[in-house]
């Protein structure tokens with residue numbers, strides 16, 4: 001066996017304590033010390049940290065069949081994701097993805113832009129009344145992006161239903177942040193134990209199930225609308241001619257809702273912080289917006305002209321990829337970069353680590369959107385930049401996310417400035433990469 005560089009750590013626990021204390025710092029240390037493929041031990045079992053772009057490519061693309069998505073190890077999340085795109089594998093995944101893929105093509109999403117603009121304008125109006133206050137940027141971004149996903153998807157507007165859904169989604173997301181191993185194992189192996197945490201999460205899941213089911217049945221008896229629900233209801237598998245049944249439709253909608261707002265909210269939260277730390281890039285961005293839009297919100301045709309905006313969003317996600325780590329499980333033995341990989345092992349793909357490899361990203365800690373512009377951008381290794389994953393399971397919401405983030409920033413940036421005022425952001429690696437205190441920043445009108 002030609003094993004990769006290996007870190008055994010403590011007896012039985014292996015590297016668990018180091019990971020629990022600081023997963024990103026420790027993983028970066030492992031990559032810097034041992035390279036782009038490191039074998040580690042945790043709870044008596046070996047796993048692999050894969051960060052070198054060519055190796056990432058093998059796992060996500062060239063030999064993707066050998067690297068399946070592991071079952072959710074978070075106690076009850078499988079109830080939510082099971083049956084939707086994120087939680088299925090093999091032939092079932094292929095069929096589901098084939099049906100949904102055309103609805104998320106860039107062109108198909110253009111009809112959703114007016115809704116995105118109108119909700120961004122609502123936030124701008126709200127911010128006008130908050131000038132001078134210190135705001136929690138993550139909460140503000142989360143709220144508007146949640147409205148965008150629910151309204152573009154289900155056609156429902158801010159009101160009681162949306163509040164209930166938001167609460168249920170937050171409960172589910174909070175559970176996914178629960179890194180208390182014992183609680184997770186108890187929830188998973190003794191699902192029927194009368195435990196308050198189980199009840200809260202079960203109630204949230206049933207609320208999501210019943211609300212979305214009733215929206216679907218209402219829609220079936222009413223006029224078609226211009227939203228994603230309609231697109232998914234009308235979608236047909238090109239091979240079989242069949243669409244989703246009601247249960248699949250419900251699971252898909254919930255999956256998209258949960259996957260689609262916290263990630264973008266984190267990305268924009270970090271971007272606001274970075275723009276205040278790099279004033280010149282912020283000024284250039286505002287100039288680009290003023291020049292291209294002259295005070296109005298970006299419409300479909302403008303997006304291609306907002307090159308610096310897209311580059312700034314991309315560079316923000318290079319430094320702070322919302323999905324900082326995602327797992328695979330090797331099916332059979334494989335060889336990566338000349339090293340043996342055992343079948344049945346956990347593989348960690350870590351955008352946060354890959355995005356800091358100095359061989360691909362000179363001065364990796366510096367925020368420089370120009371990396372994503374012109375000739376420089378053409379030289380980027382496809383698997384050195386993986387905030388949306390890669391290969392067949394590339395994020396389905398990639399275009400949706402880029403469009404909604406560009407629209408929102410194009411409305412807010414020319415009018416407002418957010419200031420850290422001496423606050424130093426702290427990265428917290430929960431399920432998504434979030435700012436520990438929600439990025440408190442002072443809201444000012446742009447002069």
Ligand code: HEM
Nearest residue numbers: 259260263264267322323326387388389393395396397401
């Ligand atoms: C900045 C925003 C986003 C980021 C950083 C992000 C990141 C990711 C990543 C890394 C994956 C791949 C995970 C893996 O391979 O295991 C993924 C998959 C997925 N994302 Fe996103 N995402 C974002 C926005 C969205 C949005 C807006 C939606 C839906 C509207 C969405 C829906 C999904 C779905 C359904 C999958 C599973 C795809 C499949 O397995 O076929 N995401 N996302």
